Amino acid sequence: xxxxxxxxxxxxxxxxxxxxxxxxxxxxxxxxxxxxxxxxxxxxxxxxxxxxxxxxxxxxxxxxxxxxxxxxxxxxxxxxxxxxxxxxxxxxxxxxxxxxxxxxxxxxxxxxxxxxxxxxxxxxxxxxxxxxxxxxxxxxxxxxxxxxxxxxxxxxxxxxxxxxxxxxxxxxxxxxxxxxxxxxxxxxxxxxxxxxxxxxxxxxxxxxxxxxxxxxxxxxxxxxxxxxxxxxxxxxxxxxxxxxxxxxxxxxxxxxxx
Numbered sequence: 356x357x358x359x360x361x362x363x364x365x366x367x368x369x370x371x372x373x374x375x376x377x378x379x380x381x382x383x384x385x386x387x388x389x390x391x392x393x394x395x396x397x398x399x400x401x402x403x404x405x406x407x408x409x410x411x412x413x414x415x416x417x418x419x420x421x422x423x424x425x426x427x428x429x430x431x432x433x434x435x436x437x438x439x440x441x442x443x444x445x446x447x448x449x450x451x452x453x454x455x456x457x458x459x460x461x462x463x464x465x466x467x468x469x470x471x472x473x474x475x476x477x478x479x480x481x482x483x484x485x486x487x488x489x490x491x492x493x494x495x496x497x498x499x500x501x502x503x504x505x506x507x508x509x510x511x512x513x514x515x516x517x518x519x520x521x522x523x524x525x526x527x528x529x530x531x532x533x534x535x536x537x538x539x540x541x542x543x544x545x546x547x548x549x550x551x552x553x554x555x556x557x558x559x560x561x562x563x564x565x566x567x568x569x570x571x572x573x574x575x576x577x578x579x580x581x582x583x584x585x586x587x588x589x590x591x592x593x594x595x596x597x598x599x600x601x602x603x604x605x606x607x608x609x610x611x612x613x
Contacts, residue, residue, distance in 0.1 A: 362480050362481055362482070363481075363538060363539060363540045363559075363589075363596060364481075364482055364483075364484075364532065364534055364538050364539045364540070365476065365481050365482070365483040365484075365539070365540055365542065365585075366483070366484055366485070366486050366525070366528060366539050366540065366541045366542070366553075366558070367483055367484070367485050367486070367506075367541075367542050367543070367582075368485070368486065368487060368541075368542060368543030368544060368545075368549050369462070369485050369487035369489060369493050369496070369497065369509075370462050370487065370488070370489070370493075370544075371402075371406055371543070371544035371545070371563070372542060372543055372544055372563055372582060373465060373469055373485070373497065373500075373502055373582070374462045374463060374464065374465050374496055374497070374500055374502075375399065375402060375462060375464045375465070375466065376398075376402065376430075376431065376434075376461055376462055376464060377461045377462070377463045377464050378395045378398040378399060378402075378464050379395060379464070380455075380461060381393075381398055381431075381434075381435075381448070381452075382394070382395065382398060384448045384451055384452070385435070385438070385440055385444075385448065388444045388447055388448060389440060389441070389444050393438050395464075397438055398434065398438065399466075400566065401433075401434040401435075401437035401438050402430065402434045403565045403566045403568070404433070404434075404437055404566060404568065405429070405430045405431075405432075405433035405434040405437060406430055406544060406545065407566070407568040407569065408429075408433050409424065409426060409429050409430060409433070409545075410545050410546050410547055410548075410569070411572070412424060412429075413545070413546075413547035413548065414546070414547045416547075417547060417551075426488075428449060428453075431448075431449060431452060432445055432449065435448060435449075460489075460490060460492040460493075460495070460496050462496060463496060463499065463500060465500045465501075465502065466581070468581060468582060468583035469502070469582055470501070470502070471583065472582040472583045472585060472586060473502065473505045473582075475586040476585065476586055476589075477505060479586060479589070479590075481589070482507060483505055483506050483507065484506050484507045484508040484509065484510065484528060484532060485497065485506050485508070485509045485510065486510045486519070486524055486525060486528045486541065487509070487510065487511055487512065488512045488518045488519050488548070489511045489512060489513055490511075490513050491511055491513035491514055492511075493509060493511045494509040494511060497509060507532065508528065508531055508532065510524060510527060510528045510531075512524055515527055519543075519545075519548045519549060519551075519552035520547065520548050520549075520551040520552030520555060521552065522552055522553075522555035522556035522607055523556075524552065525541065525552060525553055525555075525556035525558055526556050529556070529558075536556055536557035536558045537557070537596075537597075539558050539559070540558070540559045540560070540561060540596060540601075541553035541558050541559070541560045541561070542560070542561045542563065542582070542585065543560070543562065543563065544562065544563040544564075544565075545562075546562055546569050546574050546576065549562065550562050550576055550603060550604065551604050554602050554603065554604035554605070554606060555604060555605075555606060555607045556606070556607070557606040559596040559597075559601035559602060560576070560577075560601060560602070561576075561577050561578065561579065561585070561588075561601070562576055562577070562578040563578065563579060563580065563581055563582065564578040564579070564580065565580050565581050567580075574603070575600065575603040576600060576601070576603040577600050577601055
């Protein structure tokens, strides 16, 4: 497997990595319904805890437990619960979110660390593409956020017909880019979606763990708080993506690839 100084190709998740729910819009809805205005920082922290709660559920599902959920609305509901929005107000907010989402994807917020990190990676010579579970609109979301030009390709699960952790989504990206799995590193925020799916496709993976919650679970693997730490990590001397810490999940057996 190539060392990072050979410029491994970077495959990035979108939601929770590059873009986030429209926190100012959620703050407006909370204020409209409850009279309280949560800060963007408060909502972002609640979002990180909400996504981790979903990640835990996904792990239980992998172990065979029946845990029905709607990923986006689980996250929104848990995020609002964590900032102490009353249950009846949460449901009213989610009805408004559902209506708005018919006309625009609401994952439109980007942290102030995202563009500087992408610029630093591009300046260092790293090429990048996006592999995202989305609704067919992620390319437009990235374009509207001013991020699309950083990426060679944008792979959207709704367009391709399968979603992470299905390794076919990663293999589709690798095929279009002319890459072997050993030439790429995937970066995303979900252990049981992003890391699992990438590893199943034989791709090294790095998890974003902004609150250290995955680390506290004792889940194996490599992680950093957010995208701003990626350039520094890649600059480390002797960093070898063949190390098992980048592959906490086994690859799919050869017969599963056929």
